[in-house]
Amino acid sequence: MNIDAERAEATGAAWLEIATKQWSLAPDGTAGRAAQAMAVDEMAYQTYAVASNDYKKRLPLRGLDPDLMLLYRTTHMPKYIWVIEAIDRTARRNSQPSVLGEIILDATHASPERLALTGVLCAHVESMAISQAFDHETVRQVKLASIAPYLSDRDARSTTGE
Numbered sequence: 001m002n003i004d005a006e007r008a009e010a011t012g013a014a015w016l017e018i019a020t021k022q023w024s025l026a027p028d029g030t031a032g033r034a035a036q037a038m039a040v041d042e043m044a045y046q047t048y049a050v051a052s053n054d055y056k057k058r059l060p061l062r063g064l065d066p067d068l069m070l071l072y073r074t075t076h077m078p079k080y081i082w083v084i085e086a087i088d089r090t091a092r093r094n095s096q097p098s099v100l101g102e103i104i105l106d107a108t109h110a111s112p113e114r115l116a117l118t119g120v121l122c123a124h125v126e127s128m129a130i131s132q133a134f135d136h137e138t139v140r141q142v143k144l145a146s147i148a149p150y151l152s153d154r155d156a157r158s159t160t161g162e
Helices: 005-023 033-039 052-057 066-073 089-093 153-159
Strands: 043-051 080-088 099-106 120-125 128-132 139-143
Touching: 005 033, 005 043, 005 080, 005 099, 005 120, 005 128, 033 043, 033 080, 033 099, 043 052, 043 089, 043 153, 052 066, 052 080, 066 120, 066 128, 066 139, 080 089
Parallel strands: none
Antiparallel strands: 043 080, 080 099, 099 120, 120 128, 128 139
């Protein structure tokens, strides 16, 4: 891995904050759950490295929107990825699904720029998600029907005994 955990989390957190400010809207146009959690300091970040094929294998266990699952499954990913999740602390404390969004980084990417888009494979917050093709030029964007929080991959991993 060319990116260490601290740099992955700093990069992912910066991207999640940008995405939350731009994409976190409720259906009525008011601030969405992610923006509300960020405003009252109830958003935390959870960062972990995982083999991309294992990550994709557990997607159905997490309660993701089907279009988000399809976007992730069809995104070309290297063997190892960093996942930085935006966690709603209140939901986590109440043992509810708590992931409000996530950034997936190429763990093998080496760039001196902290916010270089070329290292970001996928970005998701609430109803919006994007993924970048392996050529680092083509970007796919998906508007999601469900904005409900979902389980962390780490939670899904524990239910499968991994």
